[in-house]
Amino acid sequence: MPLVRVSALHKYYGDNHVLKGVDLSIEQGEVVAIIGRSGSGKSTLLRTLNGLESINDGVIEVDGEYLDAARADLRSLRQKVGMIFQQFNLFPHLSIGENVMLAPQLVKKTHKAEARQLAQKMLDRVGLGNRFDAFPDQLSGGQQQRVAIARALAMSPKVLLCDEITSALDPELVNEVLAVVRELAREGMTLVMVTHEMRFAREVGDKLVFMHQGKVHEMGDPKVLFDAPQTPELANFIGSVA
C-alpha cells in the first residue's frame, strides 16, 4: 500500500490545462525527485499534494487522507504533509524557536514547555540549536532554510514536500541544506522534491519523475534514467541542464 497515491489528476488555471491526468504512487521512505522545464506542471503537482492548489479532477490519497475536487479535510491532510519553500517563508516577527513552536502549540495543542523542548530538538537536528532566540533576518539563507525544515519536522509529517528549496540560495550555502535533506532521506523520511539539483537527485533519489506538458513523461530509477533516457524529451532536458 503506497503512502501517497495520485490518480488521474487534472488541474486548470482558467483555460490553461496544467496537469493532464497525472498518476503517481510513492512508497513509505521513498525519495522522489520531480524534474522538468518551467511550465511543465512540476511545482503545481507538488502543491496539490497538500492542498495549496485545488484540483479539478482526480484523487489524491496520503496515508488515509482523501482529497478530490469536491472535498478535502485540509487540516488533517496538512498535519501529515510538511512543505518547504524556495523562499523559506519563515515568520519574520517570531524568533526561530517560536517559528518552530507555533504550529505544534496551535494545531496539536502541545503545551508550551513541551513545544519548546520539541523545537530545541528539531533545531539541534538541523544544527541550529544554539540560535533558538535569533530572528530570521539575523540568519543566512542556508540557515533560514534549515529552520524551515525544522519547523516542518516539528509537526512529524509523513511526507515532506520540497519546492526548489535550494534555488534561492547562494551557491556556497546549497550544500548545508542538501546535507540536512540527505540525512532525512537516510533516516527514512519520505521526500518529494522539485529540484534543479540533478546530481543530488541522482545520488539521493529512489525515483525520478520527469514532467513534460502537464504529464508524467517518464519515471524510473534516476541512476538508470539519467544515463539512458527513454524519450527524446528527457534526453533533451538532461542535455540542456547538464
Add this chain to the structure above:
Amino acid sequence: MDFTLWDIVRNLLTGLQWTLLLSLVAFVCGGLVGLLMLVARISDNTTLRVLSRGYIELFQGTPLLMQLFMVFFGIALFGIDVSAWMAAAVALTLFTSAFLAEIWRGCVESIPRGQWEASSSLALNRYEQLRFVILPQALRIAVAPTVGFSVQVVKGTAVTSIIGFTELTKTGGMLANATFEPFLIYGLVALGYFILCFPLSLGARYLERRLHAAG
C-alpha cells in the same frame, strides 16, 4: 455684551474639548467596527466580502456631510429622537471605520503570499493564520498610516457643527456672530485644530521612520 479675549479662549477651549472627545469616540468605535469590516473584507466567505466591500465603498464614496444628514434626519424618521452628539458620533464612526478597514486591508495584502502558504502548510486554520502570522506583521505596517488618518478624523469633526453640535467650529461660529471679529475667532479655531493635529502628524512621521529603519 463685551467679550474679553479670555472669554473667547475659554469658550473655544470648551468647544475644543468636545472636538477632542468626538474624535476619540469616532476613532475608537470606528477602529472596532473597522476591524470587523476588515475581517469580513478578507474572509473566505463571498457574501461577507461583498457586504463589507459595499459598506466601504458607500462610506468612502459619499461626503461625510451627507452621511451626517442621513443619520441625523434618517433615524428621526423612525420616530427615534437623536441628539446632535449621538448623530455626530454615529456618522463619524461609520466614516472612520470604512477608511480604516480599507487602510488595514492594504496592510494585510502587503504581507507576502508565502506567509499564508507557509502557515497553511503547517495546518493552521484561517483564524490562527490571521491572529498569529498575518495580523502581527500587518500591524507594524499599519501604525503609521492609521495615526496619519486620525488627523482626517479630527478635521472631519468640524462638519458636525452643521447639525448644531457645539464643538470647536460651532463655538467659533457663535462667537464670531456675537463679537463681529470673525478673523480673530476663526484664526483661533484653526489654531485649535492645528494644536490637535500637529502632534499626530509628527507622531505618524516618527513611526514611519522608525518602522522603516527597523526593516
